[in-house]
Every structure is written in structure tokens, then in C-alpha cells.
Amino acid sequence: MTTIGQRKADHLALCATDEVAFKNKSTLLEQVRFIHDALPDLDADALDLSAQVLGKTLRAPIVIAAMTGGTEEAARVNRELSSIAEERGYGFGLGSQRAMHVRAESTPTYAVREGAPTTLILGNIGVVQAREMKTEDVLALVRGVGADALCIHLNPAMELVQPGGDRDFRGGLDTIRRLVQELPVPVIVKETGCGLSSHVGKRLVEAGVRHVDTSGAGGTSWVAVETKRAEAASDMTARALGEAFWDWGIPTGASVGVLAPLGFDTVIATGGIMTGLDVARAIALGAHAAGIARPALKALVAGGRAGAVRFFESVEDELRAVMLLTGSSNVAALRKAPRIVGSELRAWLEHA
Numbered sequence: 001m002t003t004i005g006q007r008k009a010d011h012l013a014l015c016a017t018d019e020v021a022f023k024n025k026s027t028l029l030e031q032v033r034f035i036h037d038a039l040p041d042l043d044a045d046a047l048d049l050s051a052q053v054l055g056k057t058l059r060a061p062i063v064i065a066a067m068t069g070g071t072e073e074a075a076r077v078n079r080e081l082s083s084i085a086e087e088r089g090y091g092f093g094l095g096s097q098r099a100m101h102v103r104a105e106s107t108p109t110y111a112v113r114e115g116a117p118t119t120l121i122l123g124n125i126g127v128v129q130a131r132e133m134k135t136e137d138v139l140a141l142v143r144g145v146g147a148d149a150l151c152i153h154l155n156p157a158m159e160l161v162q163p164g165g166d167r168d169f170r171g172g173l174d175t176i177r178r179l180v181q182e183l184p185v186p187v188i189v190k191e192t193g194c195g196l197s198s199h200v201g202k203r204l205v206e207a208g209v210r211h212v213d214t215s216g217a218g219g220t221s222w223v224a225v226e227t228k229r230a231e232a233a234s235d236m237t238a239r240a241l242g243e244a245f246w247d248w249g250i251p252t253g254a255s256v257g258v259l260a261p262l263g264f265d266t267v268i269a270t271g272g273i274m275t276g277l278d279v280a281r282a283i284a285l286g287a288h289a290a291g292i293a294r295p296a297l298k299a300l301v302a303g304g305r306a307g308a309v310r311f312f313e314s315v316e317d318e319l320r321a322v323m324l325l326t327g328s329s330n331v332a333a334l335r336k337a338p339r340i341v342g343s344e345l346r347a348w349l350e351h352a
């Protein structure tokens with residue numbers, strides 16, 4: 001297996017466990033407490049969960065967030081989860097297409113369009129890789145999988161811990177500006193578990209970015225993933241660095257809350273979304289949809305396709321319950337639902 005292939009295999013194996021969760025930092029979504037409505041004038045079975053995201057209508061405000069590609073196992077994960085997205089009306093994110101760029105023969109492992117003809121499909125590439133690529137080569141990745149939009153991921157914390165990872169992040173914003181200007185499809189700027197601050201959000205707005213994915217702290221720690229890999233490779237220096245930065249990042253709730261007022265067309269709240277209540281809280285803070293990565297993978301690995309479907313059914317059931325119990329007939333109403341916000345989240349919202 002190639003180096004990229006081995007890394008992808010390690011990622012899937014580690015992320016099927018809880019060993020790579022944040023240790024002492026949460027999403028802070030739990031600090032959003034909805035006010036109960038004892039007299040909802042609503043039918044639980046007639047609530048409208050739909051959301052408009054990037055020009056498509058999702059049946060529920062859920063995106064299966066970027067995970068994988070490049071290996072046979074990745075191909076299976078992509079096929080299963082994208083078919084669930086098609087069936088249930090969610091968005092679906094492919095993992096980094098770097099492998100596809102360097103090895104064209106790995107393209108079929110990303111080929112989900114045939115099995116998900118109407119799904120909102122998001123392509124994916126790292127900003128550091130994109131910096132070295134011509135726009136037409138980036139577009140070839142998007143076209144090669146029939147994606148509706150491209151996620152450009154930012155992951156400096158993970159790269160610093162990864163032995164042999166990137167260390168020079170200069171030119172990131174210029175790369176994003178170029179791709180926003182030159183690509184004929186929407187660009188989503190996405191973190192990978194450390195969140196986007198309001199300062200970064202404002203720089204993205206100035207660069208013309210209209211769509212963001214928080215991928216904040218509190219769910220999967222990518223520093224943890226690389227720390228575990230360093231440990232397995234007996235690289236004690238990388239491991240020590242990783243242990244120190246395991247919980248680094250802006251909690252998802254805070255990231256959503258500071259990005260929402262900046263006027264993006266799309267804010268996807270990813271990072272530690274595990275339940276329908278989490279989805280509801282993220283929407284109340286201003287997200288248009290919530291992204292779920294590792295919990296979806298875990299459900300698939302533990303219970304097969306049926307297990308993953310059961311997981312998503314429970315997320316939707318819980319979201320529906322919150323909507324009814326806050327008197328919200330649709331997602332726009334849920335965004336305004338009365339709530340109390342805890343002091344730690346308020347502090348982050350003020351300063352992040």
C-alpha cells in the first residue's frame with residue numbers, strides 16, 4: 001500500500017473507536033438550553049426539517065462530513081454512506097482527493113455520483129495541496145466525481161503533529177481567493193476539528209468566500225489521530241507534541257456562533273455532532289446544516305448499513321422532538337427558538 005493509502009487505512013481504523021475523541025474539551029453545544037414549550041400548536045409528523053444548502057434542498061439539515069477515499073475500504077465506506085445520503089436526503093462529503101490527484105487509478109474509490117444521483121456531493125482538497133495545483137487540476141478533481149461544490153480543508157494543527165506533515169502554510173488565503181475567483185463551483189472552507197474563529201471568518205469574507213464548515217473542537221481530535229499514529233511508529237517526539245495539543249481548538253458551538261453574524265450563505269456545523277439535540281443547538285446558533293463524520297463511521301463499522309441508518313433515524317427523531325418541544329415548525333423557526341446560553345459559551349462568543 002502507498003504511504004497515502006496506509007495513512008487512510010490508519011485513519012479509518014482509529015476513527016472507528018473513541019480513542020481519538022477530545023479529552024477535556026466539549027463542543028459547548030450543551031450550553032445551549034432550549035426553553036420548553038408546553039403548548040406547541042404543531043403536528044410532530046408534519047414538521048418541515050428541510051434546508052436549502054448550496055442550491056439543493058436537503059430533506060433534513062444533515063451533511064455526512066468528509067472522511068475518505070483512495071483505498072478499497074474507503075470506497076466501500078463512501079458507497080454505503082453516500083447511498084444513505086441519497087435515500088435520506090442529506091449532503092455527502094468525500095475525503096481529501098489528494099490520492100486521486102497523485103494516483104488517477106484511485107478515482108473509482110471516490111465515485112459515488114452514480115449511486116447518489118441527486119445528492120449534494122462535496123469534493124475535498126487540502127489548502128496546502130491546492131496551493132501547488134493549477135486551478136484546472138483542482139477543477140478536474142471536482143468534475144471527476146461530479147461534485148456540486150469543493151471543500152478546501154485547513155488542518156495546520158494535525159499537520160504539525162504528523163511526522164513528515166506540512167509545516168509551511170504561507171499562501172493559504174491567496175490560494176482560497178484564487179479558487180473562489182476561478183472555479184465555476186462554490187468553495188466551502190472547512191476546518192477539520194479545530195474550528196474557525198471570527199478573525200479567520202472575516203479574512204475569508206474579504207477573500208470572497210461564501211460558504212464555511214466550522215469543523216470545531218469537541219468531537220474528533222485530528223491531533224489525537226496523528227498522536228496515535230506517532231505512538232504506533234514509536235515517534236516519541238511527535239507523540240509528546242500531540243499529547244500537548246490533543247484538545248486544541250475552538251469548540252464547535254463557539255465557532256458556529258461567531259461565524260453566523262458574518263453573513264455567509266452557508267455555515268455547516270461539523271465537529272462533535274452526535275445527536276439530534278446537537279444538530280438543533282447548532283442551528284439555534286446560526287448553522288444552516290450540521291455535519292457528522294466519525295459518529296457515522298462508527299455506526300457503520302459497528303452495525304453495517306442498517307446500523308448507520310438507525311443512527312441517522314435517531315438523530316432525526318431527536319431533532320424532530322426538539323422542534324416540536326420548542327414550537328418550531330421549520331428550521332428557520334428553530335434558529336430563533338428561545339434558549340439560555342451558558343457562561344462559558346458566551347465568553348467564547350465574545351472573544352473567539
Ligand SMILES: Cc1cc2nc3c(=O)[nH]c(=O)nc-3n(C[C@H](O)[C@H](O)[C@H](O)COP(=O)(O)O)c2cc1C
Nearest residue numbers: 065066067095096153192215219220271272293294
Ligand atoms: C476517518 C475520517 C477521515 C477524515 N478525512 C477528512 C478529509 O480527508 N478531509 C476533510 O476535510 N476532513 C476529514 N475529516 C474530518 C471530518 O470531516 C470532520 O471535520 C471532523 O472529523 C470533525 O467531525 P466529527 O467530530 O463528526 O468527526 C475526516 C474525519 C474522519 C473521521
